Amino acid sequence: MGKPFYLRICGVGGQGSVHLAGTLAAAAVREGISVSVIDRPRSAMRLGPITCDLCLGQEGFAPFIVPGEADAVLGQEPLDGVLNAAYYLKKGGTLVLQSEATPSIGEAVACGMDERRTAWKEKMLRWGCQVVEADASAITGTGRNYYMLGVFLRACPWFPISAAAVEEELAGQAKNLQCLREGMRAAV
Amino acid sequence: MQIPIMQANAAGSVLAYGYEAVARGALEADVKVVSGFPGTPSTGALEALASVAGERGIHVEWATNERVALETAWGAAMDGQRAMCTMNHLGMNVVMDALKYCANYGVTGGMVVFVGDDVGANTSAIESDSRVLACSADVPVLTPCSAEEARRMTRRAFSLSEELGCPVVVRSVCQLMMARTLVDVEVPETVSRPSDFAPNPRRVVMFEPGTMAAVTIHRFLHENLSRAGGLLEEQGYDAAFPGPGSTGIIACGVSYPLVKAAMVRCGVEAPVLKLSVMNPLNERLITGFAASLDRILVFEEGEAYAEEKIQAILGRSRLPASVLGRLSGELPFGGELFVGEIESALRAVYKGERWKAADAAAQDRLFERDLTLCGGCGHMGLFYALRKAMEEVNGGRYLAFSDAGCAFMGILAPAKSITSATNMGGGISFACGAADAGSEVPVFALCGDGGFLHGGVSALAGAVFNRSNIVAVLLDNAALGNTGLQPTGCTGRNAVGQEVPRVDLEGLCRSLGIVHQQTVDPLRLEDTMAAIKTALKAPKPAVIIARQPCVLNRLKAEKQAGHPVRTAAVDPAACRRCGKCGELYCTAIVREGKEAVPSIRADLCSACGMCVELCSGGAIGIKEV
Numbered sequence: 111m112g113k114p115f116y117l118r119i120c121g122v123g124g125q126g127s128v129h130l131a132g133t134l135a136a137a138a139v140r141e142g143i144s145v146s147v148i149d150r151p152r153s154a155m156r157l158g159p160i161t162c163d164l165c166l167g168q169e170g171f172a173p174f175i176v177p178g179e180a181d182a183v184l185g186q187e188p189l190d191g192v193l194n195a196a197y198y199l200k201k202g203g204t205l206v207l208q209s210e211a212t213p214s215i216g217e218a219v220a221c222g223m224d225e226r227r228t229a230w231k232e233k234m235l236r237w238g239c240q241v242v243e244a245d246a247s248a249i250t251g252t253g254r255n256y257y258m259l260g261v262f263l264r265a266c267p268w269f270p271i272s273a274a275a276v277e278e279e280l281a282g283q284a285k286n287l288q289c290l291r292e293g294m295r296a297a298v
Numbered sequence: 299m300q301i302p303i304m305q306a307n308a309a310g311s312v313l314a315y316g317y318e319a320v321a322r323g324a325l326e327a328d329v330k331v332v333s334g335f336p337g338t339p340s341t342g343a344l345e346a347l348a349s350v351a352g353e354r355g356i357h358v359e360w361a362t363n364e365r366v367a368l369e370t371a372w373g374a375a376m377d378g379q380r381a382m383c384t385m386n387h388l389g390m391n392v393v394m395d396a397l398k399y400c401a402n403y404g405v406t407g408g409m410v411v412f413v414g415d416d417v418g419a420n421t422s423a424i425e426s427d428s429r430v431l432a433c434s435a436d437v438p439v440l441t442p443c444s445a446e447e448a449r450r451m452t453r454r455a456f457s458l459s460e461e462l463g464c465p466v467v468v469r470s471v472c473q474l475m476m477a478r479t480l481v482d483v484e485v486p487e488t489v490s491r492p493s494d495f496a497p498n499p500r501r502v503v504m505f506e507p508g509t510m511a512a513v514t515i516h517r518f519l520h521e522n523l524s525r526a527g528g529l530l531e532e533q534g535y536d537a538a539f540p541g542p543g544s545t546g547i548i549a550c551g552v553s554y555p556l557v558k559a560a561m562v563r564c565g566v567e568a569p570v571l572k573l574s575v576m577n578p579l580n581e582r583l584i585t586g587f588a589a590s591l592d593r594i595l596v597f598e599e600g601e602a603y604a605e606e607k608i609q610a611i612l613g614r615s616r617l618p619a620s621v622l623g624r625l626s627g628e629l630p631f632g633g634e635l636f637v638g639e640i641e642s643a644l645r646a647v648y649k650g651e652r653w654k655a656a657d658a659a660a661q662d663r664l665f666e667r668d669l670t671l672c673g674g675c676g677h678m679g680l681f682y683a684l685r686k687a688m689e690e691v692n693g694g695r696y697l698a699f700s701d702a703g704c705a706f707m708g709i710l711a712p713a714k715s716i717t718s719a720t721n722m723g724g725g726i727s728f729a730c731g732a733a734d735a736g737s738e739v740p741v742f743a744l745c746g747d748g749g750f751l752h753g754g755v756s757a758l759a760g761a762v763f764n765r766s767n768i769v770a771v772l773l774d775n776a777a778l779g780n781t782g783l784q785p786t787g788c789t790g791r792n793a794v795g796q797e798v799p800r801v802d803l804e805g806l807c808r809s810l811g812i813v814h815q816q817t818v819d820p821l822r823l824e825d826t827m828a829a830i831k832t833a834l835k836a837p838k839p840a841v842i843i844a845r846q847p848c849v850l851n852r853l854k855a856e857k858q859a860g861h862p863v864r865t866a867a868v869d870p871a872a873c874r875r876c877g878k879c880g881e882l883y884c885t886a887i888v889r890e891g892k893e894a895v896p897s898i899r900a901d902l903c904s905a906c907g908m909c910v911e912l913c914s915g916g917a918i919g920i921k922e923v
């Protein structure tokens with residue numbers, strides 16, 4: 111591949127993002143693309159914020175994406191997604207957001223949602239970014255992360271890992287594979 | 299769970315975390331005993347080895363604290379076996395007493411101390427650099443620059459330890475350990491080492507009249523380090539790369555690939571010295587590298603450890619090069635070094651550009667999502683009961699000191715239920731101090747089961763014989779929750795999944811001489827409040843054992859047992875909108891406005907029933923999802 115591709119996955123709760131990043135990294139290896147992924151968890155509790163930086167086609171080892179250089183941000187929660195994008199997404203990059211909000215405890219206590227969820231989205235559009243939102247809340251149990259990956263793969267066709275390689279990686283994970291495909295269909 | 303790099307038939311290059319590469323290195327070196335205490339970013343190394351413990355015949359265990367882990371590994375190494383202990387930077391502070399003894403007395407089998415430093419304190423309360431501590435114990439310290447080097451170094455560290463007769467420290471950081479990259483694997487060694495216990499391999503006689511054995515040994519350790527330097531030089535971990543100009547770069551450990559990447563980004567070419575051996579530093583290589591330079595910029599993760607030592611080395615050798623880094627202000631003091639910051643420093647030093655500080659405020663905003671307890675956590679109930687009981691008894695005035703387990707969440711807004719949260723098991727002695735100093739308000743100590751067995755038991759024993767006026771609350775959730783649910787002595791299961799007897803906390807407290815103790819379920823709020831009020835009137839120190847399994851483990855067990863998933867739900871018709879349920883600060887309870895009927899997120903609710911007990915209108919019930 112030519113230029114490296116930098117993807118930040120962010121979410122709350124941890125394992126969904128880590129699993130997704132691992133699948134993508136394995137798919138990259140399958141496709142012969144050099145890869146590093148770094149997890150940055152903040153706590154093991156439910157709702158702990160986490161980011162995973164995926165560097166594809168990069169020479170050497172520098173696992174964290176440099177602010178302002180992410181080609182894409184995949185946010186599993188709209189506030190965490192836009193805040194990460196505000197700092198990391200490059201101008202003209204792709205932001206894919208799961209639209210169902212998970213309020214933080216501060217929001218739950220204050221009884222009001224942080225308005226930056228909307229404000230930053232609008233700002234991103236003004237920056238020339240592509241903002242794609244999808245509601246994965248219809249999926250019960252696990253799999254929302256793969257649904258969102260499906261949406262992302264469709265929204266970002268220049269992503270260097272093919273959908274086929276991701277699907278191969280998910281062989282034996284029926285639910286995740288099904289969610290991925292649903293996400294791809296929903297994004298069409 | 300199958301971890302690809304730990305498989306016996308793994309071959310070629312395998313995608314793996316840095317900590318898995320360390321585990322693979324230990325596996326390839328035929329490690330026989332592994333003992334550790336969890337802490338990011340070291341935890342996964344032990345878990346990876348535990349995943350193959352049975353098939354490889356390795357004894358893998360979670361110890362009650364890091365010192366116990368080190369002593370266990372040391373005992374195995376005295377027996378001629380290869381052994382490893384694992385911990386994070388906070389644990390390194392705990393083991394120093396034992397590590398110094400271990401270095402002095404020596405080992406016969408290879409012994410590796412793997413320590414993961416959470417530089418940047420991403421999941422820790424404080425930063426600390428284990429290189430500084432390990433160096434003070436006069437043992438070799440290796441800091442890999444890549445996961446691949448981590449594997450090779452760890453493997454080599456065992457044989458090096460045997461050659462030198464002392465433990466070898468492998469230290470790394472989050473930026474390497476939490477990253478997944480391709481790692482080469484080699485065929486594991488299998489060497490049968492006879493059990494041959496040498497209790498005192500160096501024949502140290504500490505107190506023999508008329509001898510200076512301890513001093514002699516101390517001198518020997520320094521000579522041994524020189525020998526280590528020679529053996530390590532042969533490995534080629536450190537290397538100088540020529541380049542133009544009179545300003546050179548020394549990059550330590552994982553900083554090396556980051557510096558290389560930053561140099562490409564900003565088009566800087568310069569002589570570079572890669573250093574992976576941190577103790578002893580290779581003086582010959584450093585002075586040779588510095589001889590023709592005016593300035594040297596040092597990059598390292600953690601303290602200005604190498605920067606200071608290199609300055610001293612150049613001073614001793616009367617070399618004029620000035621050393622730049624964290625101390626001289628070219629790099630920020632503390633925190634991780636990212637490529638962007640390294641690039642800014644290179645631009646400032648090589649191109650005279652203004653230093654571009656990272657937008658720390660923007661970075662902080664990313665983590666604005668408050669850390670919070672899981673919905674239905676027993677700690678949540680205890681915190682609620684503590685606040686409410688003390689409101690009723692003493693106008694809300696009390697002191698409560700916790701340790702670093704999940705209970706530390708009590709210090710956070712919005713609940714702010716506790717006064718401070720410090721080191722593992724430290725809350726009890728902290729509370730004793732506050733009570734002994736004459737606190738005018740009731741003093742509580744909070745301690746998880748992990749923290750209690752880590753260091754709290756000795757503190758509680760002290761509280762008994764010093765008659766400290768405290769109420770100690772042991773939050774027994776049978777897990778180390780905030781490091782990822784590792785078992786404690788109270789779990790009934792060990793690191794390799796065997797069923798084992800639980801530590802009897804009630805019996806333990808009784809044997810320490812606790813006169814008043816009561817066990818409660820912290821999800822039963824009225825009972826817990828009553829227990830707190832009773833303890834306040836009882837002889838001190840008093841103990842409350844608040845027992846409720848970690849909610850994540852409870853949910854997992856319920857799922858495995860095929861129980862239906864349940865959630866609390868609000869009946870809007872019955873809700874009085876009093877907001878009482880919100881006083882729990884449960885993450886699953888959401889209100890769109892102060893006057894609104896709350897809703898409960900089924901995916902975050904664990905059906906603990908606390909809000910059902912609290913609800914003034916009887917509006918909350920538990921139902922199947």
Ligand code: SF4
Nearest residue numbers: 674884903906907909
């Ligand atoms: S039952 Fe109530 S208090 Fe317990 S987790 Fe669910 S919403 Fe929270």
Ligand code: SF4
Nearest residue numbers: 873874876877879913
């Ligand atoms: S405690 Fe019960 S009545 Fe009060 S707001 Fe909550 S659900 Fe409604």
